[in-house]
Amino acid sequence: MPGGVNSPARAFGAVGGSPLFIEHAKGPYLFDIDGRRYIDYIGSWGPMILGHAHAEVIDAITKAAEKGTSYGAPTEAESRLAEQIIEAVPSIERVRLVNSGTEATMSAIRVARGATGREKIIKFSGNYHGHVDSLLVAAGSAAATLGAPDSPGVTKGAVHDTIVLSYNNVDELRAAFDQYDREIAAVILEPVVGNMGCVPASKEFLVSLRELTEKSGTVLIFDEVMTGFRLAYGGAQERFGITPDMTTLGKIVGGGMPLGAYGGRASIMEQVLPAGKIFQAGTLSGNPVAVAAGSATLKILKENPPYEQLEQRGEQLATGLAKAATDAGVTHQVQRVGSMMTLFFHSQPVRCWADADQSNREQFANYFWGMMGKGVYMPCSQFEALFFSQTHTKALIQETIDAACEVLKHPCFQ
Known part of the structure; x- marks a missing residue:
């Protein structure tokens, strides 16, 4: 390795x-x-x-594994977990299960671009959204620690349409929308950053983001891979009272098993194949063992x-x-x-x-x-x-x- x-x-x-x-x-x-x-x-x-x-989560994993570890076909358990997510997270009307947080952010960006017909995206320096080529720019966490915020192997073309701004800087954000406005497909951010240390977004920053993206027709994506189900049952968006257009999830949603999810408004998510034309797929997406762990975890978090x-x-x-x-x-x-x-x-x-x-x-x-x-x-x-x-x-x-x-x-x- x-x-x-x-x-x-x-x-x-x-x-x-x-x-x-x-x-x-x-x-x-x-x-x-x-x-x-x-x-x-x-x-x-x-x-x-x-x-x-946790005993209940381990029991759910064990019972699911005894029935088989993968089917490549729909299950009732997937639908139950989808219902739990939709009930919990304010912004999600439709959801697609994937295998990791990286896969969730990668897919959300593609869907936002496909839904808007635009190409440019905005991310913020120090926000890490997984090792997606277009998002591996000025990243935090391990990439910053190792001194490689722009990784070799990421082409100039892959990041050509990625605009990198300073986190919590409202003036810089407004200037970017003044310059690019209708070219911006999505803005993606961690509402509380965990990958440059714990850094929360200011209220002014979040409110400005919501106002600017709504006015421009830009998709606002909250990366709640870390904050989802941790800062509140409905994540940071529940805690802060700001509703994005799309949300990416990971970590807690899978109960520690490899599972992620992305979702948002029905009008956006209905454009994903097979309901729409935007391609995204995964052989092991909605894996029954991972779904069991996630579903059991969310059930406990809701009831207690x-x-x-x-x-x-x-x-x-x-x-x-x-x-x-x-x-x-x-x-x-x-x-x-x-x-x-x-x-x-x-x-x-x-x-x-x-x-x-x-x-x-x-x-x-x-x-x-x-x-x-x-x-x-x-x-x-x-x-x-x-x-x-x-x-x-x-x-x-x-x-x-x-x-x-x-x-x-x-x-x-x-």
Whole structure:
């Protein structure tokens, strides 16, 4: 495997050293192959909102697998999951299941272009939407960490119609619409960015986006692969009260299994084959085992919503980390939305990629390994948000804060 991993975010390239190999996980914990236990703040990069190996989800997966792992034909379970998504997410009237978040964003862009008859798209620097050629421009997360926001192999033609703007910059956004207006097929963004650290969109930015896209006839796409079902049952759009035209989903919607989805207004989605002419297909889309995991997860989240508890734990952790850094005299910013959070080693609030890029990477690496030594597994990049689950108790959060207090007092932070 290139670099010994199947995704660059796992390679510890931003912090040095060798990645841990995980043997199993349960609840809020990861266990490596050497038998060490860690409080997990990655949660498989977001999906494990219920905690690892949740009994009801595992039971659903097991029962589905016993019936067969793939049919290549429609199932009732696919329709049930589609109904759950449509009920939960304000913007989705029709939905198509796919196999990943990357596939969801790739498909949504194609559908937006096909539906509008336009070619240009707008994305924002530091927003990562998967390894789609037209979107792999000024990306955050692993691409930023490795210093390759424009990947070799992505042709000039592939990004020719991609306009890259600064996140949260309303003036720049308005200027782009003044210049291109009726040429813009879609604007895609993370309403809360998780791939340059946790950076929320401002209310003014979101309202301006909705107004400008409506006026121009441009499709507004919320990439809720991370935020969907995490910040609220209906995602960031429910939390912020902004309804996009299309939404992409992944991670939680598949209960940790490889599954994604994209959907939106019926007038747009009815143009997808076979109802319309825009091509998109997938042999394993709607895989019965993945669908079972996702459906079970959404059922639990609806019947026993954990969001109030997650908000309380998030406030506890954010306050505790900020105090630990302040007491140690460490320059920092803690940014949080719900159960997404980042401790930035930065002196000012982070609103865009240019801000995030000024963070002290060396201090973050020292923090990461210090916390790892205390049995706390944080994201291995300054530019990845942390996630926690409903199984993270007050006591575990306090244990994490206590670890941070010790780590941040080390002379390397002075």
